[in-house]
Amino acid sequence: MYDAIVVGAGVIGSWTALHLAKKGRKVLLLEQYERSHTRGSSHGQSRIIRKLYVDQHHAQLMDEAYQLWNELQTSSGIDFFKINGHIAVCKKSVGKIKKLVGSCEKYGIEHKALDGSHVNAEFPGLKFNDDFEAVYEQTGGVLNADKCLQAIQEELIKFGGELHENEKVLNIEPINASRVNVQTSTAEYDSASVILCCGSWTNKLLKPLDLQLPLKACKVQVTYWKEKVPNIYSKFPSLIYYKVDAVSMYGLPCEAYPGYFKFCFHYHFVIDPDDEEDLEKHPSREEAKMRMEEITEVVKNHLPYLVPEPKVMEPCMLTTTPDTDYILDRHPRHKNIIIGAGMSGHGFKTAPIVGKILSEFADDVTPSYAVHYYVIDRFHT
Numbered sequence: 001m002y003d004a005i006v007v008g009a010g011v012i013g014s015w016t017a018l019h020l021a022k023k024g025r026k027v028l029l030l031e032q033y034e035r036s037h038t039r040g041s042s043h044g045q046s047r048i049i050r051k052l053y054v055d056q057h058h059a060q061l062m063d064e065a066y067q068l069w070n071e072l073q074t075s076s077g078i079d080f081f082k083i084n085g086h087i088a089v090c091k092k093s094v095g096k097i098k099k100l101v102g103s104c105e106k107y108g109i110e111h112k113a114l115d116g117s118h119v120n121a122e123f124p125g126l127k128f129n130d131d132f133e134a135v136y137e138q139t140g141g142v143l144n145a146d147k148c149l150q151a152i153q154e155e156l157i158k159f160g161g162e163l164h165e166n167e168k169v170l171n172i173e174p175i176n177a178s179r180v181n182v183q184t185s186t187a188e189y190d191s192a193s194v195i196l197c198c199g200s201w202t203n204k205l206l207k208p209l210d211l212q213l214p215l216k217a218c219k220v221q222v223t224y225w226k227e228k229v230p231n232i233y234s235k236f237p238s239l240i241y242y243k244v245d246a247v248s249m250y251g252l253p254c255e256a257y258p259g260y261f262k263f264c265f266h267y268h269f270v271i272d273p274d275d276e277e278d279l280e281k282h283p284s285r286e287e288a289k290m291r292m293e294e295i296t297e298v299v300k301n302h303l304p305y306l307v308p309e310p311k312v313m314e315p316c317m318l319t320t321t322p323d324t325d326y327i328l329d330r331h332p333r334h335k336n337i338i339i340g341a342g343m344s345g346h347g348f349k350t351a352p353i354v355g356k357i358l359s360e361f362a363d364d365v366t367p368s369y370a371v372h373y374y375v376i377d378r379f380h381t
């Protein structure tokens with residue numbers, strides 16, 4: 001009998017299990033594939049971390065998220081966190097940067113507002129005219145995702161948590177308010193609570209529990225561009241280029257491919273996470289082609305020291321909700337079945353806090369942060 005079983009050893013499940021293990025709970029983390037698999041959302045070498053958010057409920061998570069990532073880096077001895085700064089750029093006419101600067105002032109985030117031409121002077125490697133404006137956040141940085149997962153999971157084991165890889169959860173059977181039965185590909189367990197952190201697979205496990213969430217499992221193309229001048233982008237800040245308020249392209253230096261800059265369109269295909277779909281044959285491929293042409297134009301015009309042709313392309317999964325906000329809630333009828341899903345394109349940096357909130361649900365204590373933003377009810381399912 002476990003206090004908690006966490007399903008899914010991505011960044012959310014791993015942090016949730018770690019919080020529980022640190023509180024002395026008997027916790028089991030189950031992962032259907034190998035720990036280092038690349039079929040979910042949490043693998044790879046780089047994720048942006050920044051405090052710069054317009055929404056207060058995201059911004060308020062970031063101070064403690066930074067603290068917990070820093071503590072983990074120290075305690076694990078694994079070097080996964082670099083502060084390189086973060087820069088957001090957009091056309092003045094959109095008004096996005098004004099909102100971000102307002103948010104920096106409101107939440108005391110160290111920043112510098114810049115006109116397009118000042119951006120070029122401060123960051124050779126970027127090219128914008130004064131139709132554009134930008135905000136630079138000193139505290140922005142990059143997390144090495146693979147090393148983060150390694151650190152979280154090693155700490156979990158150090159604190160007495162169990163992690164079983166290659167063990168797929170096949171069925172979850174609620175017994176009563178303090179007991180859930182979990183059947184896997186190799187065993188069967190009882191637990192006081194179960195926390196589903198299954199990313200794109202969440203609805204598959206929820207189906208027999210009569211719940212389907214408005215989640216979309218999506219595949220994204222991560223694109224890497226070769227530098228024309230060596231090392232010009234290797235110590236660069238992470239970058240978000242907002243085409244309009246809610247449509248963006250993002251870039252960051254990458255250790256995975258020295259001499260390349262990761263710069264991607266935040267665009268995705270809806271797929272079944274278990275289908276090995278060939279994106280070249282996907283119904284949205286024409287749209288994807290247009291997006292690729294668009295990002296290539298942006299590289300040509302604004303990142304002049306990159307060869308304007310993607311040299312490496314890698315697929316990755318995303319799980320989105322209609323409002324791109326997370327779902328952190330309990331199953332409406334089975335309160336000891338807890339769900340952490342729909343982390344969309346920005347769930348990595350906040351994972352220490354999301355994991356903390358989910359662990360508080362499991363412990364049945366009041367969450368440390370306001371959670372009404374993340375409830376299932378907002379979608380009227």
Ligand SMILES: Cc1cc2nc3c(=O)[nH]c(=O)nc-3n(C[C@H](O)[C@H](O)[C@H](O)COP(=O)(O)OP(=O)(O)OC[C@H]3O[C@@H](n4cnc5c(N)ncnc54)[C@H](O)[C@@H]3O)c2cc1C
Nearest residue numbers: 008010011012032040041042048169199343346347348349
């Ligand atoms: C290309 C890309 C770039 C991104 N950039 C950023 C960024 O810069 N900054 C940022 O903050 N965020 C970013 N994100 C988002 C962030 O990476 C995700 O929000 C986060 O990784 C989601 O983690 P997760 O644990 O919810 O999902 P996952 O990592 O997918 O983990 C779910 C796990 O559950 C397992 N599982 C599912 N079903 C079962 C089952 N039945 N039994 C056992 N195991 C099961 C899966 O195998 C998987 O390992 C990015 C995402 C992508 C794809």
